[in-house]
Structures are given as C-alpha cells and as structure tokens.
Amino acid sequence: MVISNPIYFIALPLLTAFLLPLIGKVYKPLIRLTPGFVFAFMAYISFDLFLNLEQGKAQIIQIAGWAPPLGINLVYDNFSGFITLIITTLAFIVWVYSYKFKKVGFDNSKKFFILMMLLVAGSIGVVLTGDIFNLFVFIEITAISSYGLTAFYKGRDGAEAAFKFLFIGALSSTLLLLGILILYTQTGTLNMAEIAIRLKDVPIATQAIILILFFVGFGIEAEMFPLNGWVPDAYSQAPGPVAASFAGMLAKAGIYGLVRIIYTIFDLNGIFGLLLIMGILTMIIAETAALKQKNIRRMLAYSSMGQMGLIMIAFALNTKAGIYAAIFLMFNHALIKTMLFLSAGFLTYSTKDKKISDLDGFGKIMPFTALIFGLGAFAIVGLPPFSGFWSKLSVLTAVADKTYYVILATILLISVVEIVYYFRIIGRLYFKKAHEEVKIHKPSWNAQVAMSVLAILIIVVGIYPDLITEYISNAADALFDKSAYIKEVLPNVSLN
Amino acid sequence: MKKLIVITLLLILGFYLMSTFISVPFGAERIAGVKDYYLKQSPETLKVSNVVTAIVVSFRGFDTLGEVTVLFLASTALGSILYRRRTHHSGLNPQREAVVSSTLVRTGAKVLFPMIILLGAYVFVHGHLTPGGGFQGGAIIATGFLLILISYRKFFINHNVLTWVEALAGTTFVLIGIGGFIFANQNNFLENFLPEGTLNNLISGGVVGIIYIAVGFKVGAEITGILDTLLTIKEAGLNPDEN
Numbered sequence: 009m010v011i012s013n014p015i016y017f018i019a020l021p022l023l024t025a026f027l028l029p030l031i032g033k034v035y036k037p038l039i040r041l042t043p044g045f046v047f048a049f050m051a052y053i054s055f056d057l058f059l060n061l062e063q064g065k066a067q068i069i070q071i072a073g074w075a076p077p078l079g080i081n082l083v084y085d086n087f088s089g090f091i092t093l094i095i096t097t098l099a100f101i102v103w104v105y106s107y108k109f110k111k112v113g114f115d116n117s118k119k120f121f122i123l124m125m126l127l128v129a130g131s132i133g134v135v136l137t138g139d140i141f142n143l144f145v146f147i148e149i150t151a152i153s154s155y156g157l158t159a160f161y162k163g164r165d166g167a168e169a170a171f172k173f174l175f176i177g178a179l180s181s182t183l184l185l186l187g188i189l190i191l192y193t194q195t196g197t198l199n200m201a202e203i204a205i206r207l208k209d210v211p212i213a214t215q216a217i218i219l220i221l222f223f224v225g226f227g228i229e230a231e232m233f234p235l236n237g238w239v240p241d242a243y244s245q246a247p248g249p250v251a252a253s254f255a256g257m258l259a260k261a262g263i264y265g266l267v268r269i270i271y272t273i274f275d276l277n278g279i280f281g282l283l284l285i286m287g288i289l290t291m292i293i294a295e296t297a298a299l300k301q302k303n304i305r306r307m308l309a310y311s312s313m314g315q316m317g318l319i320m321i322a323f324a325l326n327t328k329a330g331i332y333a334a335i336f337l338m339f340n341h342a343l344i345k346t347m348l349f350l351s352a353g354f355l356t357y358s359t360k361d362k363k364i365s366d367l368d369g370f371g372k373i374m375p376f377t378a379l380i381f382g383l384g385a386f387a388i389v390g391l392p393p394f395s396g397f398w399s400k401l402s403v404l405t406a407v408a409d410k411t412y413y414v415i416l417a418t419i420l421l422i423s424v425v426e427i428v429y430y431f432r433i434i435g436r437l438y439f440k441k442a443h444e445e446v447k448i449h450k451p452s453w454n455a456q457v458a459m460s461v462l463a464i465l466i467i468v469v470g471i472y473p474d475l476i477t478e479y480i481s482n483a484a485d486a487l488f489d490k491s492a493y494i495k496e497v498l499p500n501v502s503l504n
Numbered sequence: 505m506k507k508l509i510v511i512t513l514l515l516i517l518g519f520y521l522m523s524t525f526i527s528v529p530f531g532a533e534r535i536a537g538v539k540d541y542y543l544k545q546s547p548e549t550l551k552v553s554n555v556v557t558a559i560v561v562s563f564r565g566f567d568t569l570g571e572v573t574v575l576f577l578a579s580t581a582l583g584s585i586l587y588r589r590r591t592h593h594s595g596l597n598p599q600r601e602a603v604v605s606s607t608l609v610r611t612g613a614k615v616l617f618p619m620i621i622l623l624g625a626y627v628f629v630h631g632h633l634t635p636g637g638g639f640q641g642g643a644i645i646a647t648g649f650l651l652i653l654i655s656y657r658k659f660f661i662n663h664n665v666l667t668w669v670e671a672l673a674g675t676t677f678v679l680i681g682i683g684g685f686i687f688a689n690q691n692n693f694l695e696n697f698l699p700e701g702t703l704n705n706l707i708s709g710g711v712v713g714i715i716y717i718a719v720g721f722k723v724g725a726e727i728t729g730i731l732d733t734l735l736t737i738k739e740a741g742l743n744p745d746e747n
Binding site for chain 1: 520521523524525527528538539541542562563564565566567569570571573574576577578580581667668670671672674675678679681682684685688689690692693694695696
C-alpha cells in the first residue's frame with residue numbers, strides 16, 4: 009500500500025465534506041483550516057503521481073476489487089493526470105486566497121467549504137473515472153455543488169442565476185442519462201474502454217443520436233454556445249473564488265468529459281465538424297459580447313466562454329498538434345482566468361455595481377492588484393513573454409497545418425477584439441484620473457500570496473515553456489491514442 | 505413561424521429518438537453484458553443473496569457513494585439557498601402552526617410512527633437479504649417524520665442531531681472504503697475486508713450490510729432534513745413586520 013493513490017483524490021474530499029459539520033462543532037477555526045490541509049495533500053500526491061507516471065502508461069485503479077469491465081475503475085493516464093494536477097493545484101491556491109473569508113460568518117463558511125470540497129472532488133472524478141455511469145454521477149456532484157455556490161450570496165440576483173443554472177443543468181443531466189441509457193441498451197456495458205470496442209457493431213444512426221445527447225449534455229458545462237446562458241449570471245453572482253473555480257475546474261471538467269467521449273469512445277468523424285462550428289460560434293459570439301459589457305465580472309465570464317470556444321476549435325482539428333494546443337490552452341486558461349477573477353474580486357470589492365468605469369486610476373490606488381490584473385490581461389490575449397503566447401501560437405500553427413485559413417483569420421480577428429476590451433481596462437487602470445472618493449479593500453496577505461504564485465507560474469512558463477511542453481505532448485498522445493487507452497484498461501482483450 | 509421551426513426540429517429529434525428506442529427489443533437476450541457474472545458472483549463470492557444490493561453496494565459501490573454525496577449536497581445546497589428566509593433555528597412557522605390537525609390524524613400518527621420507523625430499519629438492515637436497502641429504508645423513515653411534521657404542527661426537528669447522524673453515516677461509508685484499501689486482500693477501495701459469513705444469514709456479506717445500514721441512516725437523516733427545511737420556510741412577504 010502506498011500513500012500516493014488516485015483514489016484519495018475522491019475519497020479524501022468526500023470524507024472531509026461529510027466530517028466538516030462535526031469538525032466545526034469541535035473547534036471553529038478548523039472549518040477553514042482542514043480544507044487547506046486536504047487540498048495541500050491532494051496537490052502533493054498529484055505531483056508525486058504525475059511525475060512518477062511513465063509516458064504512455066496508465067494507472068488503473070479498481071474499485072471494490074472487481075477488474076474492469078465488471079466494476080468501476082479510475083484511469084490515471086498522462087492526460088487525466090495532467091488535468092488533475094491543474095485542478096488540485098488551483099484548488100489549493102483558491103483555498104489560500106479564500107480561507108479567511110470572514111465576512112460571511114461561521115455557518116456560511118462551513119457551507120462554502122463543504123460545497124467547494126465537493127466541487128473539487130466531482131471535477132476530479134469526472135476527469136479520472138473510466139466508467140460512463142460513474143462519469144454521470146460525478147457530473148451531478150459538480151453540477152449541484154455549483155448551483156449551491158452560485159446562490160451563495162443571498163439575494164434576488166444570486167437566486168435567479170442559480171435557478172437559471174439549475175434548469176439548464178438539469179436538462180444537461182437528463183440528456184446525459186438518456187445517452188448513457190441508450191448506450192447501455194446497445195453495448196451491455198458501462199466501462200468506457202469496453203464500450204469503445206463494442207460500438208463497432210452499433211448502427212451509425214444510433215451512435216449519432218447518443219453522441220449528440222452527450223454533446224449537448226457536456227456542452228452545457230463546457231460553456232458551449234448556445235447552451236451557455238447560465239455562464240454570465242453565475243460568474244457574476246457567485247463569490248470571486250467560486251467564479252475562479254468555475255473557470256478553472258467546472259469548465260475544464262466539462263470539456264474533458266466531452267473530448268474523452270469524442271476521442272476515446274466514439275469513432276465518428278462528423279462530430280469534429282460540428283465541434284468546430286460550435287467552437288467558432290462560441291468564440292465569436294462570446295468575445296463580441298464581452299466587448300459590450302460594463303460589469304467586469306460579466307466581461308470575464310464572456311471572455312471565459314470565448315476561450316472555451318478556442319479550446320473547442322483546437323480539439324476539433326482532430327490532429328495531435330490540435331490536441332496539444334487545446335491542452336496547453338486549458339492549462340493557461342485555468343491559471344490566467346483564475347488570476348483575473350481573483351484580482352478583479354479585490355479591484356471591485358468596494359464598488360457597488362462592479363463596473364469597469366469604477367476602476368479609473370486604480371493602478372495608483374491598488375498597485376499590486378492592478379498589476380496582477382494587468383499581467384493576466386496581457387497573458388490571456390497572448391502577448392509574449394507570458395504563457396498565453398505559446399498556447400495561442402500553437403493553436404494558430406495547428407489550424408494552419410490543417411490549412412483552415414478562414415478560421416486562422418477569424419481567430420486573429422477575435423484576438424484583436426480581445427485585446428481591445430482587455431486593454432480598455434488597463435487604460436482605465438493606469439491612464440485615467442481616479443474618481444474623487446474611492447473606497448478600497450486592501451487584499452489580505454494570503455490573497456496576495458495566491459495571486460503572486462499564479463503570476464509567477466504564468467511568467468515562468470512563458471519564459472521557459474519547455475518546462476511543461478513535454479508533459480502536454482504526452483497528455484496529447486494519451487488522448488489521441490485510443491487503442492493504448494483500451495489496452496491499458498482491458499489488457500486481456502484483443503482489439504480485432 | 506418561429507414556433508413552426510421549433511416544432512419541426514422537435515419532431516425530427518423525437519423521430520430519431522423513437523426509432524432508437526423501438527429498435528431495442530424488450531426482455532430479449534441480446535447483450536452478453538456483465539449480468540451473468542453478477543448473478544453468479546453475488547451469492548458465491550460476496551455471500552449476498554440480494555443481487556441488486558450486491559450490485560449497488562459492491563460492484564457499483566463507488567456510484568452509490570457518489571449518489572449519497574449528491575443527496576448530501578442537495579440538502580446542504582437547499583439549506584444554503586433557503587437560509588435567509590428562516591429567521592430562527594427552531595424552524596417554527598407561525599402560519600403553519602396556526603392550523604391544528606384533527607385528533608384522528610394526531611392519534612393515528614402516534615400509532616403509526618414507531619411502526620414506520622421499525623419497517624424502515626428492517627428494510628435497511630435486511631438490505632442484503634430481502635428486497636430493499638439503505639435508500640428505500642431511509643426514505644421510509646423520512647416518511648415517518650413527515651407524518652409527524654404534518655400531524656404535530658409544533659414539532660420541530662433538531663438539526664444538530666441530523667447533522668451528527670449524517671456526518672457519522674457518511675464518514676462510516678468512506679472509512680469502510682478506505683478500510684478495504686488498507687486491510688483487504690487486493691488493497692482496493694471499498695473492497696470487502698470482513699469475513700463473508702454464511703449466505704442468507706443476517707450477519708453475512710461482509711461490509712455490504714454495514715455500508716447499507718450507514719446509507720439508511722444517511723438517507724433518512726437527509727430526506728428528513730430536506731422535508732423539514734421545506735416545511736418550515738416562511739413565505740416571503742407574509743410577515744412584513746418581521747424584517
């Protein structure tokens with residue numbers, strides 16, 4: 009028995025979430041400290057596991073001692089390991105940022121950490137599981153904890169956002185369940201690797217129906233147009249660290265589920281065209297909508313959708329270079345968007361409407377937070393020397409390799425739009441005179457540490473991209489090579 | 505025009521969904537799935553005579569842990585959404601208290617309540633032997649509390665007790681899982697690490713029975729909590745002087 013086992017990514021946060029109400033009765037500050045220890049431990053084991061994972065190998069974890077396809081199994085391979093690493097690290101950083109969270113009181117901070125714990129557990133479960141029904145269960149866990157977190161600040165707007173999210177999310181779950189149901193009637197198994205083998209005998213029309221059900225179901229969490237109506241409301245109403253984790257975990261889990269199903273289970277080439285079109289639409293509509301926003305959180309939400317659109321485009325290329333670019337984008341988007349949400353949270357802390365126009369001259373008033381936001385803005389639009397540059401470059405080269413020049417031009421054009429609305433804020437921060445009376449809220453030291461760590465990561469990866477490119481390319485291999493996945497999960501089954 | 509397009513699209517989608525479902529023959533032996541293995545292994549290896557329970561708690565125990573979590577989340581998130589409208593924790597709602605239920609209902613509830621609880625407990629304790637189990641037993645227990653809540657308007661449920669039951673039951677489930685990881689032969693999460701016992705005995709099936717009892721407690725406490733939260737919300741605007 010070893011300490012580093014992927015099962016802890018799910019067992020530990022669940023255990024902690026169940027125990028938190030009791031822990032709070034024993035000693036109140038433990039409510040805020042325990043999640044930190046758990047997240048730190050999870051981040052540690054995810055580094056340990058990931059760095060010790062051989063390239064092209066996968067660690068299969070059986071649950072309850074039943075070998076796949078009889079029982080449920082977790083698959084820790086280069087791709088799922090990489091995403092798990094991102095999620096656990098972000099979870100810890102978000103905890104460092106939010107652990108003081110005093111103004112909401114004891115009862116609410118208990119709820120916050122329980123829901124946060126389960127959001128992390130659910131997202132990691134979606135990423136790691138090798139069983140399609142288990143995937144659904146974890147999607148449910150992520151979804152319900154997100155509804156609760158969206159409605160965290162009581163009030164009409166929060167409740168409205170949560171209800172919107174709840175209705176769309178319930179639709180998503182229903183479609184997913186229906187898809188799984190049809191899949192089971194056709195193949196008689198729930199193990200993803202075995203389904204991939206048996207789908208060959210299923211009629212194409214049925215496969216297409218199932219895939220479309222999954223496509224819509226996961227599209228909602230992956231913020232795909234036109235299923236992303238919940239995004240601006242949820243991101244702007246939820247607390248800052250929650251919005252950050254939606255961008256960093258929820259959306260990542262959604263897109264992971266979608267591509268895992270498209271690449272590993274199904275073998276339908278038509279879906280890539282659909283994904284490409286949806287990706288382009290998502291990107292264009294979200295980025296142009298972001299241009300018009302007056303509320304900074306809504307703008308970031310639209311920008312987040314736009315980035316997800318770009319990720320979808322990259323995944324839709326169905327080439328190794330495309331997947332590489334998409335995973336790189338996922339990494340950057342998770343880090344940078346988290347940083348932007350965290351810094352925007354403090355910039356607009358004391359303003360009533362969280363308006364962009366309230367931020368005039370904040371570069372002098374809150375130099376550190378404004379600097380962090382500025383760094384994030386530079387990084388996300390893809391300027392060197394930040395990490396966003398390399399991912400954007402790899403997307404562009406991947407698209408160019410496919411000779412989709414119109415799409416190439418669209419992405420470049422949209423990048424200009426992105427630059428306009430981000431630089432508009434930077435212009436206000438640094439080149440406008442401050443309003444007469446501004447109330448500010450200085451970020452606490454722990455929030456400063458959290459934001460600095462993210463900033464350092466972004467700059468270091470920007471200057472030395474080689475630090476992570478190897479891991480990303482291994483992850484891309486793991487997703488692209490379907491037969492290797494099946495072989496790892498079901499070693500005794502011959503593919504022919 | 506817009507409606508026409510929507511209806512046409514829905515019809516097309518409906519047609520394809522229908523044709524998929526029609527192609528699934530009912531009850532026929534079509535798929536060589538995992539069912540034969542489950543039917544054979546449940547009594548032989550696990551010593552659990554109720555195959556459904558074996559599937560729910562052992563073969564797909566991880567899903568069950570997830571479902572229990574979903575229920576836990578639902579009760580937590582509901583409390584979080586409805587929190588503001590409850591002014592104090594006793595959960596007494598003046599409008600609800602104003603209505604007094606009849607003596608017949610109250611006497612009936614008093615007689616039925618212990619029996620409902622007993623039935624619920626029986627169902628989840630015998631989950632590995634007879635039809636039913638933790639989820640069903642827990643739901644039965646919650647209906648008992650619902651009956652009491654309806655008949656005795658001033659009765660209120662102590663959320664502290666519910667929290668303890670919920671937390672301890674959930675912890676038991678996960679700890680048994682981790683116990684399998686540490687003590688069982690193959691060191692797998694949720695694997696059985698207790699002696700299996702004899703088939704059809706009350707004490708048999710190793711961890712399966714214990715997990716289902718924990719699930720029973722947890723589900724009972726959670727559904728009761730949800731019902732209580734829903735019943736005791738004050739309708740907004742009813743008491744204007746209360747803000």
